[in-house]
Amino acid sequence: MNLKYFIFFWLFVAKIPAAYTQVPSVGIQYIVSVNTDDIVMRTKEIYSLVIVKNESIYYNHLIDSMSDFPHKAILAQPKKIGIGTKVKLSDNHTTVIAQDVLYKNYEQDSIIYNAELMHTGRFELVGESLQLFDWHILPNSDTLILGYKCQAAKADFRGRTYTAYFSPQLHAFGGPWKFDGLPGLILQVQCHEKFFVIEPYKIVLNATLDPIKNPYRELSKETLNREQYIYVFGQGRLDYYKFIKAGLAKYLPDTPLPFSFLSDKRIEDDMEGEDITDSSLKGIEERLKKTAERLNMGKKDNKKK
Amino acid sequence: MAQTLTGTITDKEGLPISMANILIKEANQPQNILEFTRSKAGKFSLTLKKSYQNLRIDVTAFSHASDSVIVLNPHKDSTYFFQFKLTFIAQELKEVVVMSEKKLIDVKEDTVTYNVSAYRNGTEQKIEDVLKKMPGIKVNENSGTISYKGKEVETVTLEGDDLFGKNYAIGTKNINVDMVEQVQAIDNYSANPLLKGIEENGKVSLNLKLKKNKFDLSGSSNIGLGLATEQKTAISTNNTLLGITHSYKSFALLAFNNVGLNSTPFDHFGNIQTAERSKEMPYHAPKIIPEKTSSTPLADSRANVNKQYFASYNAVFKINKRWSIKNNLYFMKDDIYGYQYSKMAFAVDGFEFNFSDQTQTHKRPVMYRGDLEMKYNTSKTSLLEYNFRISQENIKTPIQTRLNDSLKFESRLNSQDFYLQQKLLFTQKIGKKRALQFHVLQSTNSVPQILTLTPSVLSPDTAHLDRQESQFQKNYIEAQCVLLGAIGRGKYTFSLGLRHDKNHYTSLLSSLFSNGKLGLGASNNLIYNQQAVYQTGVYKTHYKKWKLGVEYSVSYLYQQLQNESMPQNKQAFIIEPLLTIEYRLKKYSLFSLAAGYKQNPLAQNYLFSNEVLVDPRASIKNTPSLMLQNHRFYSINYYFSNMGKFFTLHTMATYSRLMGNFFTNWTFRERTTQLNNFFLPEPTDNLQLLFSIEQLFKEQLFKVDISSGYNVLSYKNILNGSQLRNNQSRNLHGKLDFTTIFNSPINFHNKLEYRQNLASTESISSTFKNESFTHSFTTIIRLIKGSYMAVTSDYYIPNLNKKNDAYWFLDAKIVYDPPKSKFNFMLTGKNLLNKKNFGQIQTSDYGFSMYQSNLLPRYVMLLVFFSF
Structure with a gap:
């Protein structure tokens, strides 16, 4: 199953840049920085956003490449896991690298993306609505970004406050990652603790490209909603704690906390009080059980094939 | 609805x-x-x-x-x-590609980000060299103090961490420019994360963002060896190590040079007060016998004949999410050689006085200092901070003086300065918009000094040595409780505190006679206590384009002076208001008004009533008074700053009236001068006007910086028992700075400066006037790839009435920075025309003084730089 998923995913996604024809588009290349507290784990990657008609795709350029980490000089021991590549950064740090692809369909009001599961090296497909942000537009339009006048807007999202700069002149909608819902194309975003910073460095207008298609449409894998993903993620976390308690953690892939988790500070805050004791694990199990009942999910991920 | x-x-x-x-x-x-x-x-x-x-x-x-x-x-x-x-638009759309260029600047809300590479022309070595070129940022050439948009920066952080505190010059003077990617200038800086959004302090800071490959361990080293005139060796070495991991940041420095450079944040050559010392003035004891310092208008690197060793280690350890510890260690040792020739000619009440002195000094400061800071988050909403500092400074200065070209004196000034400070601060956040702080500070400062003079000044015929001992000891303790909060559009701060400042001063003047007997002269033994209970309040609010700030301080002050002759005590109830109003005329322009009133006790520096000898020519005594000085001040400011268009304009007018001050009765004798300070409830007025404009013409590729200032100081003094004289000193200053940034092999930097001083006394018709002019011109030529040459010509005319007495300096350097190499090289020559001394004229209300001081001799040096 993993191999089939891997082949479809990589064969299709890798060909995205070659698939376009004859429709005007907007393309932005961004530098995306994730500034974790752990300096070794900080990343700076290049992502591209392409908008054609009422669809867009946002993806990084990392295909089995280790070039995104500032500490690439100390990367060692790469190993394939699922659809990602596991690399060892230093004695205590490993990560799994895979291509990120996020597809938006504005007519259907949907986002679909691949999200990692903790300590498994596996990914799930997650679908969300485009209406994730309750933006408060700030009245001044004085910021100039790559020559385009931008206006600022603020929104709270999953425990963090973000400021986005958008240009109505560039395009009527669109933005990197899940950021969207403003009356213009979002050129730059950062959260107030500077944990997550997206800056543009190249804009390409009117390149003639093929219409975008959902890159996941041919994968026989069900799309989870956000709540279901958090549940499956929580299961993975519980299993990991059990492995640690049993002294078997060394047999699990030692992956760091994935971005889908890091981007939700509320989960990080909830996890702060967790420890690996019988009572704590029992508490987590109880909560997951209740969530499964509410979402009508089984013990593990209850997805149909 | x-x-x-x-x-x-x-x-x-x-x-x-x-x-x-x-x-x-x-x-x-x-x-x-x-x-x-x-x-x-x-x-x-x-x-x-x-x-x-x-x-x-x-x-x-x-x-x-x-x-x-x-x-x-x-x-x-x-x-x-x-x-x-x-209407549908069917148009053939041409493909357009927009790429970010080498951005000079990025402006976002309260942060301006400068890209370092965009300001470099290849001749810069340390980050301070590039900071000087960034619009809105000014760096003091000698002290390294940095200001941003007219405000002194609170600190310079490294990747968000405050490693250096107020002594940030250690970082800016020594961190290699190759290590830094960006400089961020941050408005509304808050050192305490719990007070973010609650505290309205208007503080600014700079943050250095390192290049991404500079994490873990990186560093730089440079070694320079050369020849100076008179077969002396010129040496310079500067070695830094920067360590950054997820829980630890450190900066270590080891430096030595004898070519006039100052790698430290301290200034023993010109004695300019550091930002840290200015802030902590109330905790430090004064030095009654002043240290020898240079008053040359030239940059220290021309006149500072030194041999400076400096070692510093600065580190922040984040032990876990709650604990962090910072420590700073400094060791400094210097040998500063000075030669000065001074000539004074003036007339007072029909008597003419002429002094001419030659002075050779060899000032040897040694300083040891350790700082420790511990921060502990007792909970998510509370923070406990403890600061500890201990320092010991010893300065030995042997001095040889020839008075009036005949009398020769050997003197030696030994000063020590022991300082210990502890500070405990606890912050508790109460809700989202309120916080309470408890603060206790304790400091001890002991400044013993001994000045010996041979032969005796007091009894030249019978004694062969005079010895002046002076010791000032201060113990200070303060406790304060502060409530801060934000309510609606406003922010408030209320504090309640008390302080106790105990000062003990002793001095003894003695002479050793030829017959071996010790004769005792003037002595002082006094205790001065100052106790105060105070309550202060600040409220700042804004409405649309207006900002209003109201501050007040109410205190009860008790002073007590215990001495042998005139014990006195005084109580005072003091109210000090301050009002500030700001109006944002347009997006980038700000107009502000401020008016305030303060009452200060001046007693500390004028406590001793018996004579203290301070050098072979002068002695000081005071008529102590516990009277308070009233200080009224008003200011109007206009600031326009469009960082996106690289334009800033600043005009300011301030007026202050000090009512009540210590004035000086100068008594001139043939060989000596006695200064007697006494308090009079008379005014001293100061009017200051400033104007500056800075514009970077990006398209035309040059930058212009114009500044001018005019200052009128009205003050009083008494000369040789005269009536109280009303004096006025007027100073005019203008500067034009023009820098090109062409994409061609050649660029220029041109600076012109004019100064005028006018000094006059009401009862005398004559006015003493001096005008000076300086012109500095630098040519930067790009040679083969990676190499530059810079030639600087500095031309000074200290007195425009005597244009022939002009000074011309020539410096040159060639830099070779091979691409993809960890090494680069520099050949530098300073003072190539080998000027040996520099003279300057100063005017006062009673005459002219001319000072001539020595300069760093010509040297040529080859430096090798290595960074990893």
């Missing part, structure tokens, strides 16, 4: 358009979107969040021409229906 807008959006054929944006704006501000919605299946509906006087609705859709409608005086609580028909 707001309006509701509904409608349809179709093309000309009536087909619905989805994904069209409906933008809501004020009719007179069409560039700012205030609210919006999007059409679905050609329909939209929006209930506005606020009421509009005149409403503008813009409709935009991809591949269609936009449409707008203006609704004048829309009725509240009404529903409006619109039908928009948009």
Whole structure:
């Protein structure tokens, strides 16, 4: 199953840049920085956003490449896991690298993306609505970004406050990652603790490209909603704690906390009080059980094939 | 009660358009979107969040021409229906690629980010060299103090961590420019994360962002060896190590040089007070016998004949999420050689006085210092901070003086300065917008000094040595409770505190006679205590374009002077208000007014009533007084700063009146001068006008910086028992700085400076005037790839009436920075025309003084730089 998923995913996604024809588009290349507290784990990657008609795709350029980490000089021991590549950064740090692809369909009001599961090296497909942000537009339009006048807007999202700069002149909608819902194309975003910073460095207008298609449409894998993903993620976390308690953690892939988790500070805050004791694990199990009942999910991920 | 807008959006054929944006704006501000919605299946509906006087609705859709409608005086609580028909635009669209260029600057809300590489021309070595070129940032050439938009920066952080505190010059003078990617200038800096959003302090800071490959361990080393005139060796070495991991940041420095450079944040050559010392003045004891310092207007690197060793280790350890420890260690040792020739000619009450002295000094400061800071988050909403500092400074200065070209004196000044400070600060956040702080500070400062003079000044015929001992000891303790909060649009701070300042001063003047007997002269033994209980309040608020700040301080002050002759005590109830008003005229311009009143005790520096000898020529005594000085001040400021267009303009006028001050009765004798300070409730007025304008012409590729200032100081003194004299000193200063940034092999930097001093006394018709002029011109030539040459010519005319007495300096350097190499090289020559001394004229209300001081001799040096 993993191999089939891997082949479809990589064969299709890798060909995205070659698939376009004859429709005007907007393309932005961004530098995306994730500034974790752990300096070794900080990343700076290049992502591209392409908008054609009422669809867009946002993806990084990392295909089995280790070039995104500032500490690439100390990367060692790469190993394939699922659809990602596991690399060892230093004695205590490993990560799994895979291509990120996020597809938006504005007519259907949907986002679909691949999200990692903790300590498994596996990914799930997650679908969300485009209406994730309750933006408060700030009245001044004085910021100039790559020559385009931008206006600022603020929104709270999953425990963090973000400021986005958008240009109505560039395009009527669109933005990197899940950021969207403003009356213009979002050129730059950062959260107030500077944990997550997206800056543009190249804009390409009117390149003639093929219409975008959902890159996941041919994968026989069900799309989870956000709540279901958090549940499956929580299961993975519980299993990991059990492995640690049993002294078997060394047999699990030692992956760091994935971005889908890091981007939700509320989960990080909830996890702060967790420890690996019988009572704590029992508490987590109880909560997951209740969530499964509410979402009508089984013990593990209850997805149909 | 707001309006509701509904409608349809179709093309000309009536087909619905989805994904069209409906933008809501004020009719007179069409560039700012205030609210919006999007059409679905050609329909939209929006209930506005606020009421509009005149409403503008813009409709935009991809591949269609936009449409707008203006609704004048829309009725509240009404529903409006619109039908928009948009025209399809079928146009051949040309592909456009926009790439970010080497951005000079990035402006976002309260942070301005400068890209370091955009300001470099290859001749810079340390980050301070590039900071000087960044618009809005000014760096003091000698002290390294940095100001941003006219305000002194609080600190310079490294990747967000405050490693250096107020002694940030250690970092800016020594961190290699190759290590830094960006410099961020941050408005509203807050050192305490718990007070973010609560504290309105208007502090600014700089943050250095390192290049991404500079994490873990990196560093630099340079070694320079050369020849100076008179076969002396010129040496310079500077070695830094920067360590950064997830829990640890450190900066270590080891430096030595004898070519006039100052790698430290301290200034023993010109004695300019550091930012840290200015802030901590109340905790330090004064040095009654002043240290020898240079007053040359030239840069220290021309006149500082030194041999400086400096070692420093600065580190921040984040032990875990709650604990962090910072420590700073410094060791400094210097040998500063000075030679000065001074000539004074003046007339007082019909008597003429002429002094001419030659002085050779060899000042040897040694300093040891350790700082420790511990921060512990006792909970998510509370923070405990403990600061500890201990320092010991010893300065030995042997001095040889020849008075009036005949009398020769050998003197030696030994000063020590022991300082210990402890500070405990606890912050407890109460809710989202309030915090309480408890603060206790304790410090001890002991400054013993001994000045010996041979032969005796007091009894030249019978004694062969005079010895002046002076010791000032201060113990200070303060406790304070502060409540801070934000309410509505305003922020407030209330504090209640008390302090106790105990000072003990002793001095003894003695002479050793030829017969071996010790004769005792003037002595002082006094205790001065100052106790105060105070309550202060600050409230700052804003409304639309206005900002209002009201501050007050109410205190009860008790002073007590215990001495042998005139014990006295005084109580005072002091009220000190301050009002500030700011008005934001337009987006980038700010107009502000301030008016305030303060009352200060001056007693500390004028406590001793018996004579203290301070050098072979002068002695000081005082008529102590516990009277308070009243200080009234007013200022008007206009600041325009459009960082996006690289333009800043600043004008300022300030007026202050000090009512009550210590004035000096100068008694001139043939060989000595006695200064007697006494208090008079007389005014001293100071009017200051400043103007500066800075513009970077990006298209034309040059930068212009113009500044000028005018200052009028009205003060009083007594000369040789005269009546109280009313004096005035007027100073005018103008500077023009022009720098090119062409993309060609050659660039220039041209600086012109003019100064005028006018000194006059009411009862005397004559005015003493001096005008000086300096011109500095630098040519930078790009040679082969990676190499530059810079030639600087500095031309000084200290007195425009004597243009022939001009000084011309020539410096040159060639830098070779091979691409992809960890090494680079520099050949440098300073003072190539080998000027040996520099003279300057100073005017006062009673005459002229001329000072001539030695300079760093010519040297040529080859430096090798290595970074990893």
